[in-house]
Amino acid sequence: MTQLSAAQTPQRTPADGSRALYGGKINRRITVRDITAAKERGEKWPMLTAYDAMTASVFDESGIPVMLVGDSAGNCHLGYETTVPVTLDEMTMLSAAVVRGTSRALIVGDLPFGSYQEGPVQALRSATRLIKEAGVGAVKLEGGERSHEQIRLLVESGIPVMAHIGLTPQSVNSMGYRVQGRGEEAAQQLLRDAKAVQDAGAFAVVLELVPAELAAEVTRTLHIPTVGIGAGPDTDAQVLVWTDMLGLTGGRVPKFVKQYADLRKVMGDAAKAYAEDVVGGTFPQDEHSVH
Ligand SMILES: Nc1nc(=O)c2c([nH]1)NC[C@@H]1CN(c3ccc(C(=O)N[C@@H](CCC(=O)O)C(=O)O)cc3)CN21
Ligand SMILES: CC(C)C(=O)C(=O)O
Ligand SMILES: [Mg+2]
Numbered sequence: 309m310t311q312l313s314a315a316q317t318p319q320r321t322p323a324d325g326s327r328a329l330y331g332g333k334i335n336r337r338i339t340v341r342d343i344t345a346a347k348e349r350g351e352k353w354p355m356l357t358a359y360d361a362m363t364a365s366v367f368d369e370s371g372i373p374v375m376l377v378g379d380s381a382g383n384c385h386l387g388y389e390t391t392v393p394v395t396l397d398e399m400t401m402l403s404a405a406v407v408r409g410t411s412r413a414l415i416v417g418d419l420p421f422g423s424y425q426e427g428p429v430q431a432l433r434s435a436t437r438l439i440k441e442a443g444v445g446a447v448k449l450e451g452g453e454r455s456h457e458q459i460r461l462l463v464e465s466g467i468p469v470m471a472h473i474g475l476t477p478q479s480v481n482s483m484g485y486r487v488q489g490r491g492e493e494a495a496q497q498l499l500r501d502a503k504a505v506q507d508a509g510a511f512a513v514v515l516e517l518v519p520a521e522l523a524a525e526v527t528r529t530l531h532i533p534t535v536g537i538g539a540g541p542d543t544d545a546q547v548l549v550w551t552d553m554l555g556l557t558g559g560r561v562p563k564f565v566k567q568y569a570d571l572r573k574v575m576g577d578a579a580k581a582y583a584e585d586v587v588g589g590t591f592p593q594d595e596h597s598v599h
């Protein structure tokens with residue numbers, strides 16, 4: 309029987325998961341091609357938002373493979389009520405900071421409300437700013453069938469696009485923050501939206517606030533990865549807003565959030581300890597002084 313020499317042995321995915329997006333050995337900037345390969349291996353991956361260089365560097369060092377500079381910066385970083393007022397200038401500045409703070413994560417820049425709704429040419433002009441001025445590796449925009457022409461032109465122009473369907477917060481003034489895809493008709497619309505963004509060339513799609521069973525069906529149907537937020541456990545990836553999951557967001561957070569830390573308490577307690585030291589005269593001490 310003929311033995312295959314090493315040179316003839318077909319290349320396979322290493323069984324040790326060395327190419328894994330999380331916990332693997334990718335020592336360079338992750339690309340959309342790495343994301344595509346992860347779905348072929350059936351690998352799940354985590355995504356977090358980031359809005360500044362320092363926070364992004366912490367997540368980068370923790371191995372988070374994909375970061376979204378979300379327009380949730382509107383309410384989580386810039387003090388607006390919603391994502392609606394966020395401008396492309398603001399997203400460009402925040403995205404550039406996140407790119408500067410990271411060396412490994414794929415950075416996805418969210419196109420804000422008003423920067424792509426006019427049509428494909430406006431979308432291309434806006435996405436080009438995030439690519440050239442901020443250095444993001446991909447952009448995200450909201451809408452399924454209604455955004456397929458925008459997605460197609462960006463992809464044809466060489467810009468990887470992450471789509472976003474289900475609850476699309478930029479449409480809060482018309483749809484509110486309600487669960488999407490409940491009932492047979494709405495479920496069929498969500499499936500049409502998912503197929504439309506895949507056909508237009510999106511490399512991944514966010515499913516926000518849709519029933520878990522429907523998100524699982526979309527995930528089985530599509531060949532591109534699904535990224536769930538409030539979409540149950542059976543999507544290919546998950547995303548959370550970083551201030552929600554670390555307990556920094558003031559006020560109410562959506563029910564789908566799991567809180568992994570209480571940064572609001574940590575930071576508040578530290579600020580109070582500092583204030584008491586200053587008022588009581590116990591800071592600074594000699595070790596904090598120059599002579
Ligand atoms: N801090 C924060 N976290 C987010 O996840 C987030 C933002 N901001 N801003 C942009 C969008 C808006 N998102 C939202 C906003 C509200 C709900 C919400 O109120 N959901 C209700 C369920 C509503 C229903 O049952 O129909 C909830 O109680 O979670 C969900 C997602 C998700 N995104
Ligand atoms: C919640 C995610 C998907 C988002 O679009 C954002 O943070 O802006
Ligand atoms: Mg967003």
